[in-house]
Amino acid sequence: MPELPEVETIVRDLSKSLEGKIFSDVIVRDDFLLRQRREDFVRRIRKKSVAGISRRGKAVIIGLSCGSFLVIQPMMTGQLVIDGQEDRHSRIVFNFSDGTRLLYNDQRRFGQLRAVDDLKDVPYFNILGPEPFAAQFSPAYMAWAFRRSRRPVKNSLLDHTFVAGIGNIYACEILFRSALAPRRQACRISEEKIKTVHRFIREVLNEAIAHRGSSMRNYRDGRGRKGAFHGRLAVYGREGLPCPRCRRAVKRVIQAGRSTFYCGHCQK
DNA sequence: AGGTCGACCTGGCAGC
DNA sequence: TGCTGCCAGGTCGACC
Numbered sequence: 001m002p003e004l005p006e007v008e009t010i011v012r013d014l015s016k017s018l019e020g021k022i023f024s025d026v027i028v029r030d031d032f033l034l035r036q037r038r039e040d041f042v043r044r045i046r047k048k049s050v051a052g053i054s055r056r057g058k059a060v061i062i063g064l065s066c067g068s069f070l071v072i073q074p075m076m077t078g079q080l081v082i083d084g085q086e087d088r089h090s091r092i093v094f095n096f097s098d099g100t101r102l103l104y105n106d107q108r109r110f111g112q113l114r115a116v117d118d119l120k121d122v123p124y125f126n127i128l129g130p131e132p133f134a135a136q137f138s139p140a141y142m143a144w145a146f147r148r149s150r151r152p153v154k155n156s157l158l159d160h161t162f163v164a165g166i167g168n169i170y171a172c173e174i175l176f177r178s179a180l181a182p183r184r185q186a187c188r189i190s191e192e193k194i195k196t197v198h199r200f201i202r203e204v205l206n207e208a209i210a211h212r213g214s215s216m217r218n219y220r221d222g223r224g225r226k227g228a229f230h231g232r233l234a235v236y237g238r239e240g241l242p243c244p245r246c247r248r249a250v251k252r253v254i255q256a257g258r259s260t261f262y263c264g265h266c267q268k
Numbered sequence: 269a270g271g272t273c274g275a276c277c278t279g280g281c282a283g284c
Numbered sequence: 285t286g287c288t289g290c291c292a293g294g295t296c297g298a299c300c
Contacts, residue, residue, distance in 0.1 A: 003293060058294070075294050077278080108277050110294065124295080151271060167293055216293060257273060
């Protein structure tokens, strides 16, 4: 489900509502999502307060008062909703001492939750590339990475060891704005064009955050609401509909097992 | 060693 | 109505 803008929106919602609150109880309805024994998971969280909430890639990090962390990867269909209605997809319920309740809902059960002392204990963080808004993620870094890669540029954008947080929706949108064909080999893109892509990576993600993300099917923010960026998508999910720039039909192809939406006329 | 592909799991929707 | 097949925002490990 959520890519960087959606996870960022969730993190901002949760920060406002949960910081300083104390976990009074953790109810695990589905052990499958945990990467440790249930008793260990619950013991590390109960009675601790929320020191801070942040994001790395597509993972939510809840810092606990004792210096440890609750790390949540919502994957495709995970949701973190405050004071929402419980349903059959509510896999884990976090209760706070003031009566606030945080639900972890997940239709497909791909999500992963861990309570760890050290973020290095989360394998995902050890392989993750730079954040797209970090200084380290520069046009020069992109050019260095692209030079040595023969795969299609769409695959590079989806590779989280190259850059964290970009998923299928925003990879398509970034390439559309960059007027770049998704199947173009990364090593065959000019330095000038790489600068353009770099600029649009940040621009598209920033706009999506400003609109609280995109809701295709399952995504909800921390208050259980849909994102508003969905209606602003130029190509994603729009096969056969007119390209907003030239009005020709948007095409769909499969790359790396995922749908890619693009305009064959505007993107070269 | 870089890169691709299927598996993981559930459910909604289109087509027949 | 009910069945089948396809599709879905992510990640990892097996394999070429």
